[in-house]
Amino acid sequence: MAAFILRRLLVTIPVLAGILFATFLIKALIPTDAVLALYSGKVTEQKAEAAIAAIRAKYDLDKPWYEQFASYAVKVAQGDLGESIRTRRPVADEIGFRYVNTMILTGAALLVAVLVGLTTGIASAYWKGSWIDEAAMAVGIMGISMPAFFFGLVLIYFFGVQLKWLPVIGTGDLRSLILPALTLGLIESAPLSRITRSSMLDVLSQDYIKAARAKGLSEAYIVLRHALPNALLSILTIVGLQIGGLLGGAFIIEVVFGWHGIGELAVKAIGWRDFTITQAIILISACTYVSVNLVVDILYAWADPRINHR
Amino acid sequence: MTALSSPMHSSASPAAPIAPVIEVRGLRTHFTGETGIIRAVDGVDLHVRAGECLGLVGESGCGKTITALSLVRLVSPPGRIAAGEILYDGRDLVKASEADLLALRGDRISMIFQQPKASLNPVIQIGWQVAELFCHHRGMARRAAWLEAVELLKAVGLPAAERKALAYPHELSGGQAQRVMIAMALALKPRLLIADEPTTALDVTVQAQILHLLRGLCRDFGTALILVTHDLGVVAETADRVAVMYAGQIVETADVVPLFAQPAHPYTRGLLHSMPVQGRRRDRLDAIPGSVPPPGLTMAGCRFAPRCSFAFERCHAEPPPLVGLPDGRQARCWLAIPEPTRSRSHSDDVARPGQPD
Amino acid sequence: MTHQTTPGTLAPAGTVDHRPRRSGLIRILRRLARHRSGRIGGAAVLVIILMAAFGSLLVPYAPLKIDMAHRLLPPGASHWFGTDELGRDLLSRVIFGARYLLLVGVYSTAIAFGGGVLLGLLAVAGGGWTDMLVMRLVDIMLAFPYVLLLLAIIAALGPSLTTAMVAVGIAGIPGYARLVRGEALSVREREYVDAMRVLGAGTLRITLGTILPSILPALVIYTSYVMPLAVLSASALSFLGLGAQPPLPEWGAMLVSSRSFLATAWWVVAAPGMAIFLSILGLNLFGNALRDVLDPKHS
Numbered sequence: 001m002a003a004f005i006l007r008r009l010l011v012t013i014p015v016l017a018g019i020l021f022a023t024f025l026i027k028a029l030i031p032t033d034a035v036l037a038l039y040s041g042k043v044t045e046q047k048a049e050a051a052i053a054a055i056r057a058k059y060d061l062d063k064p065w066y067e068q069f070a071s072y073a074v075k076v077a078q079g080d081l082g083e084s085i086r087t088r089r090p091v092a093d094e095i096g097f098r099y100v101n102t103m104i105l106t107g108a109a110l111l112v113a114v115l116v117g118l119t120t121g122i123a124s125a126y127w128k129g130s131w132i133d134e135a136a137m138a139v140g141i142m143g144i145s146m147p148a149f150f151f152g153l154v155l156i157y158f159f160g161v162q163l164k165w166l167p168v169i170g171t172g173d174l175r176s177l178i179l180p181a182l183t184l185g186l187i188e189s190a191p192l193s194r195i196t197r198s199s200m201l202d203v204l205s206q207d208y209i210k211a212a213r214a215k216g217l218s219e220a221y222i223v224l225r226h227a228l229p230n231a232l233l234s235i236l237t238i239v240g241l242q243i244g245g246l247l248g249g250a251f252i253i254e255v256v257f258g259w260h261g262i263g264e265l266a267v268k269a270i271g272w273r274d275f276t277i278t279q280a281i282i283l284i285s286a287c288t289y290v291s292v293n294l295v296v297d298i299l300y301a302w303a304d305p306r307i308n309h310r
Numbered sequence: 311m312t313a314l315s316s317p318m319h320s321s322a323s324p325a326a327p328i329a330p331v332i333e334v335r336g337l338r339t340h341f342t343g344e345t346g347i348i349r350a351v352d353g354v355d356l357h358v359r360a361g362e363c364l365g366l367v368g369e370s371g372c373g374k375t376i377t378a379l380s381l382v383r384l385v386s387p388p389g390r391i392a393a394g395e396i397l398y399d400g401r402d403l404v405k406a407s408e409a410d411l412l413a414l415r416g417d418r419i420s421m422i423f424q425q426p427k428a429s430l431n432p433v434i435q436i437g438w439q440v441a442e443l444f445c446h447h448r449g450m451a452r453r454a455a456w457l458e459a460v461e462l463l464k465a466v467g468l469p470a471a472e473r474k475a476l477a478y479p480h481e482l483s484g485g486q487a488q489r490v491m492i493a494m495a496l497a498l499k500p501r502l503l504i505a506d507e508p509t510t511a512l513d514v515t516v517q518a519q520i521l522h523l524l525r526g527l528c529r530d531f532g533t534a535l536i537l538v539t540h541d542l543g544v545v546a547e548t549a550d551r552v553a554v555m556y557a558g559q560i561v562e563t564a565d566v567v568p569l570f571a572q573p574a575h576p577y578t579r580g581l582l583h584s585m586p587v588q589g590r591r592r593d594r595l596d597a598i599p600g601s602v603p604p605p606g607l608t609m610a611g612c613r614f615a616p617r618c619s620f621a622f623e624r625c626h627a628e629p630p631p632l633v634g635l636p637d638g639r640q641a642r643c644w645l646a647i648p649e650p651t652r653s654r655s656h657s658d659d660v661a662r663p664g665q666p667d
Numbered sequence: 668m669t670h671q672t673t674p675g676t677l678a679p680a681g682t683v684d685h686r687p688r689r690s691g692l693i694r695i696l697r698r699l700a701r702h703r704s705g706r707i708g709g710a711a712v713l714v715i716i717l718m719a720a721f722g723s724l725l726v727p728y729a730p731l732k733i734d735m736a737h738r739l740l741p742p743g744a745s746h747w748f749g750t751d752e753l754g755r756d757l758l759s760r761v762i763f764g765a766r767y768l769l770l771v772g773v774y775s776t777a778i779a780f781g782g783g784v785l786l787g788l789l790a791v792a793g794g795g796w797t798d799m800l801v802m803r804l805v806d807i808m809l810a811f812p813y814v815l816l817l818l819a820i821i822a823a824l825g826p827s828l829t830t831a832m833v834a835v836g837i838a839g840i841p842g843y844a845r846l847v848r849g850e851a852l853s854v855r856e857r858e859y860v861d862a863m864r865v866l867g868a869g870t871l872r873i874t875l876g877t878i879l880p881s882i883l884p885a886l887v888i889y890t891s892y893v894m895p896l897a898v899l900s901a902s903a904l905s906f907l908g909l910g911a912q913p914p915l916p917e918w919g920a921m922l923v924s925s926r927s928f929l930a931t932a933w934w935v936v937a938a939p940g941m942a943i944f945l946s947i948l949g950l951n952l953f954g955n956a957l958r959d960v961l962d963p964k965h966s
Binding site for chain 1: 803804806807808810811812813814815818819821822823824825826895899902903906907908909919922926929930933936940941943944947948950951952955
Binding site for chain 2: 206207208210211212213214215216217218221225226229230233303304305306
């Protein structure tokens, strides 16, 4: 198992290096006149030349690209994400609490997606061809066609505006988490439900399920104890990839619900041309995604007895 | 045919007048497909007594597996039992509620399947797969059930049972997996065990051991055994009585010794001829020309007639009934019917396959 | 039944389909027309195309015309979908918006398709280092969650409708590249390709003349997944203010300013929102049907 984890970690290193370089490109590709534009209101004509030179020096823009990348990599390795161009505060301070908020939203949405996706997927596999299956199929295709931001607005209208059950905007408390988590979770449950259905169908047709029936075990027990663990193994690998969808979805949902996460900030920062913030957010999100998939892979290896642990 | 000298046959034949554990009457299992109804099992009668072993023999596709699954009502849609009675303990299982069946399956009536490794859940330790029977049917605590399971695994001859109980199915050999299946099937000392090709997927060397184990345990527990197989060698070694199936019907039943000595149906005769002789393995049915009619086909006369070298006019025109012969034997062949009852028969001068050559 | 598939079982005669599988365009279209979701999806796609092509002839009002006297009017006889916070006719704006959807759908998918096919074939034809380099690039792009990849590209290029289209296109490249490489490698293993090589056909000719046509069906099926996603993503970017900018009547962009009026005038959100939802639903239904028709085993 240790060897497996080590091997898997080694494979991750070039990917992380690639992510680092890709985020570096964001800064490198940004036209420097953007920087100019940022400061145009703040310095006088005469001082502009000097100010620009100072800025370029400060952000290493006057060095060749490989030196820029090297110093960027070193700084990131030291945990220094730079400072926000707009607020001049350290990026880590700007995004720290927001990162936690985004993780809370993503986690809650994952919970919703897994609960809804697994239940509907299992039900439609078990009652294949029934009205439940047909309905789940119809809802599923609507789910993958529904833009998350519009669905969020629909939920806001019904639960916030009409019924006044839940707050429509805000961050932090549990009540304001419900709507964004539901929005994101329900949208992402659609693909999960389909995957669950197909892997459950596959498992339910296996010989060992027939053998379990011949043992006189109850249907509920067979589905939950005998079929589900087998199906979960193949679902698990997909859930890892789905975290990417959830994380990206969270970025959009945060804007809809005014949830103070890194997504909301990233969107603003792109508008502000605050590239250090954008860069840092994309870097840590991608790293989070890669780490989650690493954990999922290890979980999978641990959970499947057929994989040799030794 | 050395197996004929096996001592197993003496116990159950001639048939003692004890009530059968299970009695099947006129069982019909149909599959509704796009092309119409397929009569996979088309009017099967059989019974088996406590401690007795009935061999249900036939080629692939003759309906023997579907018959076996029908007995515990495990035929999956679009298959369904269209007619007949399955009498167990005075109850008709065809009409029994799903709850009653759940209580019977695995407890009073159990099954063993052809692919032992595929029949074990890959992600559950084999000990638990045995133990869950005790939890489920006997309400035992997990710990006690586990200990019971380990004992049972020892009883079926699994080496290092305590350790192996923690193993997953992929860590077992085919023979070991089938021992586990046998342990599961006999865990609760059922009254009936249906074994569907229990040794087909196994090594030839392991086959005999497994059959011996199965037969011995069934006899110890007084469990009736229905052994579904295409392999007459297996039948000869294990069964007391044999029912030969062809195209969804039983064409002959007899005790094992007379059946091998004097087959009454031309099909049985063909099967016997196709057995491997003196270690030389022949293709399963090269003694019988042609192949099994597709199950959807409806035929006017005897279903075996197109392949039968003894067939005459009547065989093609009129389906023969399953008639009782002396010694409690039965055969579905116009030629097997004794002279007086064969009143409508026109040509009597054809060779009688039932007679010794 | 599973136990009965051993040799000796014969399939009933006459059930095996020996007809050659020809997939002419007419044949595909005819089968689509018989497919239930193909009809619905096809109709939706047709409506979008018609709205995009003849929108300016159809619209009752100019889509950008501000009329503060008639702002936030509910749906009614004169304004079927109502008006927005600036008194603009929502029906007209929705009809006009179809052209952006079509634009994004076609251009983004074309970029993803073209770029992916190019990279994938380059990897296969080049082999060795080229292959490794291309695939590492693909791996790194796929290491980003999709939306993040979009944001990264837009952060570098700056927000606009064009960059949104380009970003969605670029973000689709790695998926195509990986598919093309995989399919192409398996095609190249086939005997006739070896035979061609023996006959002296060059790498370029084999790649473009033989491999590309034979992986086309797989590419079409993949595109049926990609295009709805591309349209969805572009509208999401516009909604975030990173794609089409107001006052363009792009559906996602229409929601940016209108959504503050949700509580008092639901229709300002419903009109563009439903337009996006129904179009993508139509594309997905059409894609479903297309997959059924092209690859019946797949469903």
